[in-house]
Amino acid sequence: MNFQLELFNQMRRVAESDRQKGAWPPPPRSRVSILPSWACHVPLSSCLLVASLKQAYAQPIVVAWGENDNGQTNVLLGLTNVVAIAAGGFHSLALQRNGTVVAWGNNASGQTNVPLGLSNVVAISAGDSHSLALNANGTVVGWGDNSYGQTNVPPELTDAVGIAGGVGHSLALRRNGTIVAWGCNNEGQTNVPSGLSNVVAIAASGYHSLALEGNGTVVAWGDNDYLESAVPPGLSNVAAIAAGEFHSLALQNNGSVVAWGDNGFSQTNVPPGLTNAIAIAAGYGHCLALQANGIVIGWGFNYYGQTNVSPGLSNVAAIAAGGFYSMALSGNAAVVPVIQTVPAAGGAVAFTWSAELGRTYQVQYKSDLLQTNWSDLGAVITATNGTMSASDPIKAGPSQRFYRLVLLP
Structure with missing residues (x-):
């Protein structure tokens, strides 16, 4: 029997950016956005259980910090009842408890123009300049930049349980544990490995994609110039994944974090004292980890202060890493129920x-x-x-x- 524990109000983490690959410093409007996803995976005989969590705090608060050229950290006044957040290249998304989506920040490609009538949403993902929403009925809605067909959701996709948006491509996890990919494929990021199944989580970056299998192992494909798709040998017992621009993260069941790929900004130098992590997120060159005590740890590129977590930020229930900014959903509970x-x-x-x-x-x-x-x-x-x-x-x-x-x- 395949008993699966699925999180409804957690976002799936993904990475995105529209900067020219390999260029540094990036153009002023080039960003990577990454949406965190968290799940706890424990084997049951030959099956893996994907444990997830719905948090129902009385009045969660969205907090954002870092680069703000396009108002992406200007959280809308009066925003309440938020159960999930997503950070894009220049724009931000919030999922409210009633199943509606709120967006703010850059709108050059219509990425904050939430489709009229969109409701019953259970998960959100922000690509660099496009947005995705997963409906309760298993269908996916996309809007914003469509230069590579990244918002052209395959019509046969009606049984999705997870979504992830990259710079120019999108991923969806189907109920049967397989992956559907569409959009830009310049680095093979939509070439899902043949035979890949029993997937329980997905992540999309600018140029590579990640999948977490039910046995706690990670599969990667797409760009590998910085070894971001070279999963460390022996990596196992993974509970969640996150894809940065040219680096990757894995959260293990014991609360430790493993990182690989580009380390130009020390983004793969996981802080030695980091333990009890329950969620991870990866931006262009920075990383975030949420600990079980509701505290956020940041490391890596910090030019815009994106890793400068406020000392007063606590009781955090979810995190998201945008290109050069960060977001957190802070609840009223003193302990996040994981x-x-x-x-x-x-x-x-x-x-x-x-x-x-x-x-x-x-x-x-x-x-x-x-x-x-x-x-x-x-x-x-x-x-x-x-x-x-x-x-x-x-x-x-x-x-x-x-x-x-x-x-x-």
Whole structure:
């Protein structure tokens, strides 16, 4: 049985930029945007569980810092009920709890012109100058720059569960674990390796693409001038991936971060004291990591102050790295509820997550992402300590199951 835990309100991380490849310094309006994605993967017999999380904070706040030539860090006044963020080359996206999308920043290619009537969105991704949205029904909507056909979503794509936007190409993860790619292919970034399947997460950069397989290994293709597609031998137990312009990141199940590729700005020099990471994001030449305590760590290129995380920024639930700027979604909870382990034990799927004393949580599930409603798995759980657990008996019947963890207000 392929029990899969899928995050609905986390964005899939991707990288993007429209600068001329290899040029430095980049033109004034050349940027890479990368959207973080986080997932915890734990093998269950021959299957890998993709554990994800829905955060339901009372009033999350979007914070942005770094380069602001196009107003990409000018968070819209009154923006509330945000559950996901995405950072593009010069523009920013926010997904609200009601399934609508808000955009701001550069609009030269219409990338902030959210299509009228767009609703029921469950994930967002910002390319360099284009935007993507994943609808609850598995369809994908694209808008903005279409110079390479990156917003021409294949009409047969109706079962997507993840999206990623690069400079001129786009990726979608299908429900069956395969990848669909379209748009610019000058470096082979849309040439999905033959036979690639059982994929649980995707990432797209300017010129290369990454896929995380269900067994916790990473596959890369496209540009490799800086060895950004040369996955370190033996890399395993990976929970999330992020693709920078010419570098790549992997988050392992134990909370450590691995980086490879271009290191011209020390972007692959992971801080030695970085532990307990639960999310990663990669920009043009900088990186971000979100720790389980809600604190953000930044390193790499810092000309625009994109790695200067404010000392007062805490309780962060999500991060995103744009070309030369950074974003964070800060919630009211003191502890971000992250599913830490999902082992198979005694014929059941067991969940363990970090919790805040006194807060209430609800594990929910559905057998098909196209179903409208989620079902509660057991009763509401009130945290009595910093680590809480729940389980779901594995029974014959559904071939798959999607879970989410909700932090109740």
